[in-house]
Amino acid sequence: METTYNYEEVTSNNSQELDLLAIPNTDLWLSNIQHAFQGICSAPIPVFSGSLKGDSALNVGAAPLKWDDGALHEVYVPMGLATEIRNTVRFADGRLPHEEEVEACMVIVHMILARDGSNLDGESKDFSKTIPAKIFNRLLGKLSRRTTGAQLATAKQLIDSLEIAGIIKVDRSYCPGEYSYSYSINEDLLKRARVHVPLKEADGYRMWSRQQMFNELSSALLWSYPHYTLPDLAQVKAIAVQLDANKVMRKGKRCIYALTNKSKRAMEYWVARRANDRHSVRILDEDIEQYQRLLKSGLPVPHDSALCPRVTDGFNRMASWIRELILIDGEVTCELDFNGLHPHMLYGLFKEELPMNEREYFENVLNATGDIHGGVAAELIRLGIAKDLRKKGKITSMDVADVRGYVKKEHLAYFNRRSVSMNNKEIHQVYRQMPVFMALVKKTKLGRDGHKGTSKLLFALEVGLMTEIIRKFYAAGIHFIYVYDALVVPQSKVGEAASIMNAVAGDLGLLTRVKQSQSLPSAFAA
Template sequence: METTYNYEEVTSNNSQELDLLAIPNTDLWLSNIQHTFQGICSAPIPVFSGSLKGDSALNVGAAPLKWDDGALHEVYVPMGLATEIRNTVRFADGRLPHEEEVEACMVIVHMILARDGSNLDGEYKDFGKTIPAKIFNRLLGKLSRRTTGAQLATAKQLIDALELAGIIKVDRSYCPGEYSYSYSITEDLQKRARVHVPLKEADGYRMWSRQQMFNELSSALLWSYPHYTLPDLVQVKAIAVQLDANKIMRKGKRCVYALTNKSKRAMEYWVARRANDRHSVRILDEDIEQYQRMLKSGLPVPHDSALCPRVTDGFNRMASWIRELILIDGEVTCELDFNGLHPHMLYGLFKEELPMNEREYFENVLNATGDIHSGVAAELIRLGIAKDLRKKGKITSMAIADVRGYVKKEHLAYFNRRSASMNNKEIHQVYKRMPEFMALVKKTKLGYNGHKGTSKLLFALEVDLMTEIIRRFYAAGIHFIYVYDALVVAQSRVAEAASIMNAVAADLGLLTRVKQSQSLPSAFAA
């Protein structure tokens, strides 16, 4: 018997929402709910106890890939920066910087400029790049002069001296839990070509603390690594030529894949194009260079960040088109991820506190087909909001596929926004029909971390979900590549892996199920 849902039952109730938001002790509440998905627990994965020195168990061609020691050994900075620091930087007492302090200043500039994931804890905003002070202190605080043993200037003293010398600019706007100081380099330095400069500090500059390296996820990754076969540079460059020629569709999006072959003029053209639409231009030279650096400097040890429980390694930071060339157990791979994981996690978390009409709206309308992106898209069309999206140029047609593409993109960030910003988004016209659900979502933004409390909560839930899945992969002998909320497995293990992922989601009360990506784009065929 078909259920007819009464849309008029669900309406916005601002007074009810405000009452829910007024619940005290938000931080305690967040702390209590962020591990809701730890309710089930398969046998834990043994902590990795092997060696992480010298060569790893991975080969590229016939050559072994060594381990990266987790330290920064070279910087990518404007040409002539070291000379500029020596000539212009002075400390408060008037003294010149020691050579070790010149090097530390170069590390700071590198961190401000780094956009390749080498600084895991930074975040960009309009002025520049926000970097918490504890990240600078972690990198620079324990260094001492090699020659005399005297203590180097502190990170704060180095930053102040760089600012006074006109090398960097600092925005000291600060709000606990909202944003930290942000940094940028001056316009003159921005115009200079950049070069890789090796660092002299023997131990390098530590990018994360050793205590953050070993947990179940990282141990399982170290168990999987020996079963990967990595492409060599010849293979990677051959695929880059195909991508550049075909401009193929990838993951439902048309993207220009540009190979400049080191042409300065071509690079400037594509960088300018990407500045206007960063989602539709991919400069392949940058991806190849990043892969080349990993082959040279070594395989990063998987680790979590000081600010995020997600585990980062060399493969989830890798360009997806290169990652897709990796074989697992000698086989082509397939990526598995959940449909609309974040809205489903929030709904699963708060479901028991919601009235029946809101549950019915989510389950029988938004998720009626098992695809929440399509469900929200259908509601945008039904409510007439899709017409406004088309007028604004945010979608190209009223077809459900086009509207779904817009919704999928919005779902990536919608719940992580500030409350006022959420209210201004078109999909809010759909979600505001679940006022108690939205009140609970907005309550996650009222703790010490502000609106970032939502993303911290989602990441914690996501990591617990993926940890349980990977425990079952480990028990079943399924090797994998971890890409945050997705897992890549060998083609022959796809059905078994998807079944495990769906079983874990069901055990945790989530309605989402796995959707399967194709193994390799046709342009990659041999």
């Protein structure tokens, strides 16, 4: 007989178990995570200690790709921005900006636009971006050290002048150790097409020193890089033409190659359409321009940061349809990732503290088929919530596959949101059937990091999981591309790699298992 779950029954059965004071704090959870990984730890990967200069030993076709020097040498800003700055920016004493200051203002706008206004936790604040003052000071500190005789503005003066000119907006809400000022761009400028503008500063602008520290993840990537073969520009453009002609949808967005016929009018049309509905269109021209910059500027050195343990490099920030064209060891590749990793990681972390009926609900209902996205989708349909989603235009049909697509997108950010924001999401009607689990999730948001405490836990789990997997890849000689919570491997290594990933997940008590995606070159070969 099928078991059904009712929210009121679950709540009443567990009302005595929601003592938040008895729930462990984030630091204890992080300690538990470290202890869990110590129990399955493989031999560590030797940490890279060499120097990265000149060519990277990574080929684009037959040509070597050089290393990027880590400096900002060009900005990606709205068209006509330099003229706008010259015409509108004035300093407190009424003087016009020097050309060095015009360039510095463009760097500021570039930094604000760098992540397209999106926060890592999936929340958006009028497309604004929080940036610590020290970032601007590091980038623009050289202005105050000029010896040309001209007295140039500080980073703060430049920001104030840009705000007065109406080019940027500044929210000065600030709490030490929690959040900094946030910045956004004038809406009219946001609607303009963006262009790449080279900077005149010979040495570029840098936030960090030239010295680079490496960890196991970045060292393993440097070990894998020489085995990549990157597509040349002609190959990339040929695939873009096919994606556009076949009206391909990727991640819910229609792929548009606007400049196929060198039509600026087409480009302007699609930029304007995306501005009105930024979730419906992917302009492939911008992805190609980004790839051209990588070929021109060189390969970024893989690195983590003080704020996030994830390693960033030139490939996990590359458009996925271009990344799928890369060969590893001369073979086409396949991307392997876990099904619903974030909900599974949180469940694995809290499982021992959950009552039995909540464990049964997660394992026998939500994850009954091994597909957490599909299980939550089925519950949305059963509870009648999917009908509301269709009325609101968030899904186009009541088909499970359509609802599952919506759930998959929501899972990317749902648990990282503020508690109030979580409560307002439709999938909350499913997870509220597990009140102890949700109380534990919300407990992670009560520390000094606020709602970002959840991201801190998830990143710690994710990076620990991927590091252990990559240790085993290194021992087995499997070269890979790292895409945060996914790994791209050669087709001949798919079975072995998936087996390793599933074994490590199982050792950590995670219920999720690997799924694989079809490589793009093979799809077009058909």
